[in-house]
Amino acid sequence: MLSIRNIVKQYAGHRALNDVSLEVESGKIFGLLGPNGAGKTSLIRIINQITAPDSGEVYFNGEKLNQSHIERIGYLPEERGLYKKMEIGEQMIYLARLKGLTRDDATKKLKFWFEKLGMETWWKKKIEELSKGMQQKAQFVATVLHEPDLIILDEPFSGFDPVNAELIKDEILELNRKGATILFSTHRMESVEELCDSIALIHKSHKILDGRVKHIRNSYKNETYLVEYTGEPLAFDGSQPFDIISELAGEDNSNTIKLKLNNSNTANDVLQYLLPKTRINMLQEVIPSMNEIFIEKVNLIA
């Protein structure tokens, strides 16, 4: 869908993007992660042809990115905004027509969306008369009204209350099911595991990690397990087939230990060692969250 190759973007004082390459697969949800100021917005602006890279290329469905692709991209910028004094219906139609829709087509689609999101009564309202959350909803509609193949969302959930954030999330997932490719940037990791098929992590203008979320998490497994047992707290003398990372006493006489395998032992060895000693409630492999990977990676570079 989108192939970003060796993008370099230099600003007066600093380099915003340094040789960044990415592949966004068609029909997937792609997360662009990174701390504030990493260069996410710069990259998004290049994909939207708001700015041009100093070197490197972007390919859209195999074609070099050009003006004709604008109409197939929907963009929700991080800083939201609409014409304050313009009526909302008229404004949405204007924005859709700028994306190449006819007036009739835009009106029809807008009616559908307004009904879907319960905004029918807003048509004649001016933006300044709406609450902030309502404005965000309207802007989301403006982003997807022309049924783009690629939807780019910069920090889509910021500014939404939890109810509306959930609503928008569902809409994003539905659009994705209908075939739209979604690219969104965020620094909030919780949403990533829930939504994204693949991610790229950008830090200080470099891409430091990318791939499928599952693969990344699996590759960051480090033979760590959680074990919960009921009974007297066990004492370990060093002969056990693992190292203790942490121990925690829970309620009802239960204890949880976090352990790391040593000497090429397996989870089976752990159970074998523990079974005669206590009653096991649970054994679970610890897969690092994206958040942990993110922090680890960023700290590693810093």
Next chain:
Amino acid sequence: MNKILLIIQREYVTRVRKKAFLIMMFAVPLLLAGMTALIAYVAKDNNQITKPQIVKVIDESHLFEGKLKNAKNIQFIPTNEPIEKAKQELKDNEDLSVLLISKDYAHKPVQFFSKKKPSFTLTGEVENQMNEIASTNTMLANHIDTALLNQAKKNRVNVSAMEVTEAGTKDANVGASMGVGIACAILIYMSLFIYGAQVMRGVIEEKTSRIIEVIISSVKPFQLMLGKIIGVGLVGLTQFTAWIVLSIIATKFAGNNSSSGIMGALQTLQTIPVGYVLGCFLFYFITGYLLYSALFAAVGSAVDSETETQQFMFPITLPLLFTYILSVSVLFQAPDSPLAVWLSIIPFTAPVAMMVRIPFGGVPDWQLGLSMFMMVVGFLFTTYVAARIYRVGILMYGKKASFKELSKWFFYKE
């Protein structure tokens, strides 16, 4: 191209639909018509005495007795009442006044008493008649034949200004040309400012409301800037057209049923080639507007709020302001001076300077042609420069822009 049309349409429609626009459209001609009517009325009122006035004359010199002739609405009544008593009577009657001529009227001022300040026409009439009588008296005293003198006075010479042009001589109504010249200068100066500032405000609005990023993900910054400039310009042209049409209707209406004053003014205006002046005005408004509004747009893109525009506005508007001040003070007196010629060729000052010169007529074709050519070159140049600053500026937030910064933006690559 299609998208520019869409932008023009939005800019135009949202502005024309505003109440302020409609109010301005009707209010300005009404205000002008009202002011003209008021001036005509006041002038008329001052010139003519509407109510009969009685002037009691206490003539201590006895030189004027019976010689003051009643004029329209003015009646002179000689009296021997003491001055104090006459003054008492004044308090009850507004239309009564007392003229006191002392014995030694040549050295002691003649006094005119009334309850209110007397109108200029009344005192003027009295003064004229008394001067006439006094000089006749003096001449008689010196044995000069007044009959001969009266005849001699009939030889009045009238100087009429004629202008020699290739087409033959014509009336050169200098007053009307000056009036129209200055009016054009003021009008073009103000409209460049008003509509230029509207463009700037529009750009700032888009920038501060942050819609700019949504728009320029759909169109190029240059398209947006051009669309905005053209849209606002069309609003200006609509406004002017409406004013001209309404004024024609208003003067037709006023001309049918009223005063010779307005008709007289219209008559003098006809000595000026209206079509030619109007055509030039439109050309200089359009090109001048394109030239300046592009700069205004660049300024708007460089700032985060209107209060920050000051430092950029001043140097941009300086040439315009300078020409404007020169125009209304000096240029209209010497429309063909080298300074006026130069100013009317430099694009930044030409709209105002040329519009002062045009109503006088006689601007050589080559000067007009060169000036117009320079205007077109000028606006293409400023639009190019402005567009390069604009495309960077609209995405810059929280950076205090300086001229140095702007020049850096100019050289940025895409």
